[in-house]
Amino acid sequence: MARLQILLSEYDIVYESQKSIKGSAIADFLASRAMEEYEPLRFDFPDEYLMCIFEGESSKDQSWKMSFDGASNALGHGIGAVLVSPEGNHYPLTARLNFFCTNNIAEYEACIMGLRAAIERKIEILEVYGDSALVIYQIRGDWEVRDSKLVKYRYLVAELVKEFKEVTFHYFPKEENQLANALATLASMFKANRETEIMPLQMSIYEVPAHCFSIEKESYGRPWFHDILEYIKNQRYPEQANENDKRTIRRITAGFVLDGDILYKRGKDQMLLRCVDAVEARKILKEVHEGIFGTHAMGLLWLGRL
Structure with a gap:
């Protein structure tokens, strides 16, 4: 402002600060002039037969x-x-x-x-x-x-x-x-020759890590816990097992519990986790990640069965 005053000092200009106006003064002024520019309301609607001005998508x-x-x-x-x-x-x-x-x-x-x-x-x-x-x-x-x-x-x-x-x-x-x-x-x-044909890009969105659906293929059509189940039920070892393999099976089976035909594994907190094969594991993973079982916490409980 000081710079503008110096630049405009050669002109005959008087600066005055704006005075405050009370709200009641404005209201009184408008009330006193309310009847001077009165215009009656028009209630007729000349285009009353129109029901819609535009239809369809914009x-x-x-x-x-x-x-x-x-x-x-x-x-x-x-x-x-x-x-x-x-x-x-x-x-x-x-x-x-x-x-x-x-x-x-x-x-x-x-x-x-x-x-x-x-x-x-x-x-x-x-x-x-x-x-x-x-x-x-x-x-x-x-x-x-x-x-x-x-x-x-x-x-x-x-x-x-x-x-x-x-x-x-x-x-x-x-x-x-x-x-x-x-x-x-x-x-x-990217440098490509004239004969190379590159199709348009296709972008996918993954909601879960890739290893969640990575399930190893079971050999001979048997579940991964077949040898453990056979030892617990029938005290039977695999046909080609040596002494070292037999000791390993006995040590591993100590952490499993058999209830009827269902095999469970003891967790660190003594929670029993049901053992499932590859087919049932894929089904459970699919149902959990599709949200069939509600909240994600419920999904973790189902994952615990693995």
């Missing part, structure tokens, strides 16, 4: 989304684009550029690749997102295209846009364009 619900990105580094040039359906399905696209190009050219190439893929899918309404402010604002016409290398790209995009019923271009930060950026970086770093 263009927002039917629109696809497309994000693109280009990458140029010492290893090469790559482009990536992702088409997202209204249902949320992602369709990744990636390509490697085997010709010299700048970062802006790579961005235009990625955008054109995504637009052509959308045209092949006969998409009519498309929202395009990119993290290159120059490309987005040039396509929208907000910025002038001065680089001669980009003029033809801008013209090609304008021709492709005519194939859509409605298309909009938006700029968003690079942090929100992770998938397209990853595809472009992958294409720029």
